[in-house]
Amino acid sequence: MYRIEQEKPADLWEVEALYDLCFAPGREALSSYRLREGVSQVAEFSLVVRDTDNTLAAAIRYWPVLVGPKAALLLGPIAVHPTRQGEGLGDLLMRTSLDLARVAGWERVLLVGDLPYYQRFGFDILPDVVMPAPSNPARVLGYSLTSGAWDMCVGEVCKYVSHERF
Structure with missing residues (x-):
């Protein structure tokens, strides 16, 4: 029970x-971390999963960013403790947090990750969105919380220190 x-x-x-346990050393050197420095995470979608003993089993975080002039949520990191993997906790966190973001009025979510994993949630490659270097363009993925949210949303991703979306 969680x-x-x-x-x-x-x-x-x-x-x-x-996160240290689940990711390689140097994770904080990734370009997505540069976008998080000095910026408050979006607390209402940053979630944890705990078991009945109050042990942390999984976590997900979101951060505000700008893609060109438009606001987006940067998802990540998401992690499930190695002893809890395969129990559906990552899926639960993804779907719950995306639903919360949709209800709150956000339009789009961005992440850097593996398409084969995130595609099942509806993420797709964003060929016209540029993450700060170093980033592999094939790993820049987006999800529309509203219909057509990524249409005409192009450009460089940069820090966004305000939670205002417009």
């Missing part, structure tokens, strides 16, 4: 430890 809740400030070090 429960999903919004990540709290007290969860910070436990969530960071999970």
Whole structure:
């Protein structure tokens, strides 16, 4: 039995430890981390999953960015503890957080990841969106929370320090 809740400030070090466990050393050198520096995460969609013993099983975070002049949510990281993988927790976090973002009025989500994994949620390659270097363009993926949200949304991705969407 698991429960999903919004990540709290007290969860910070436990969530960071999970990310350290699940990702390669140097993860913070990735271009997506440059977009997060000095920017507050979007707390209402940054979620954790805990078991009945209150042990952290999974986490997901979102950050505001701009793609050209338009706001988007940068998803990531998402991680599931290695002992809990295969239980559907990543799927649960993805679907729950995307639904929350849609209800809150966000239009688009961006991430850097593997298309074969994220395609099942509706993500696709964004050929006209440019992440800061170094980034592999084939790993720049987008998801529309509203119909046509990525149409005519092109350009470089940069920091967005305000949570206002327009």
